[in-house]
């Protein structure tokens with residue numbers, strides 16, 4: 001698909017659930033949408049993020065499959081996907097593992113990373129952390145990667161998840 005208008009650059013920093021869901025949903029908006037989306041996520045596989053990366057199968061989701069579709073307009077999407085997986089060989093589990101949900105997110109995202117979406121949105125994964133957001137001379141911000149590479153961005157989304165808690169403070173000597 002070609003466009004006569006300039007392409008718009010969106011950078012999503014963080015490829016856990018929130019960043020992934022945003023990237024996916026951009027590909028289903030009505031087009032044509034001349035958007036180049038850079039998904040910045042240091043994990044080799046974007047999608048699962050912190051909550052859905054663990055490999056241990058005994059770490060379960062606290063939500064049933066029918067309520068976990070990444071597509072609001074297709075509420076059964078995750079359950080239907082799960083029904084085709086080895087983990088559902090004996091029937092759909094009431095609660096499945098967080099790692100399985102991570103694989104679902106990863107696979108959904110892999111499809112939109114592989115080729116431009118029908119609406120014109122192109123998504124690329126940058127396997128790096130963002131370290132700064134300098135102002136460019138044209139008034140835009142860029143997202144700077146650890147390598148020093150700059151991603152000039154018309155819009156930047158921070159989908160960083162939760163930060164680690166600060167270390168506990170010691171007892172005070174308040175009077």
Ligand SMILES: Cc1cc2nc3c(=O)[nH]c(=O)nc-3n(C[C@H](O)[C@H](O)[C@H](O)COP(=O)(O)OP(=O)(O)OC[C@H]3O[C@@H](n4cnc5c(N)ncnc54)[C@H](O)[C@@H]3O)c2cc1C
Nearest residue numbers: 014015016017018040041049050051061062129130160161
């Ligand atoms: C252990 C655990 C279990 C959970 N279980 C459930 C559950 O069963 N059901 C449920 O509904 N919810 C659950 N949650 C809630 C869960 O956190 C949210 O549902 C959702 O996954 C949060 O997604 P997020 O994208 O905001 O954050 P995250 O998944 O944390 O994603 C943030 C991403 O940002 C990336 N990042 C951070 N800094 C940078 C940077 N500088 N540059 C680039 N990338 C960066 C990180 O690598 C990370 O992948 C759980 C949470 C945790 C922690």
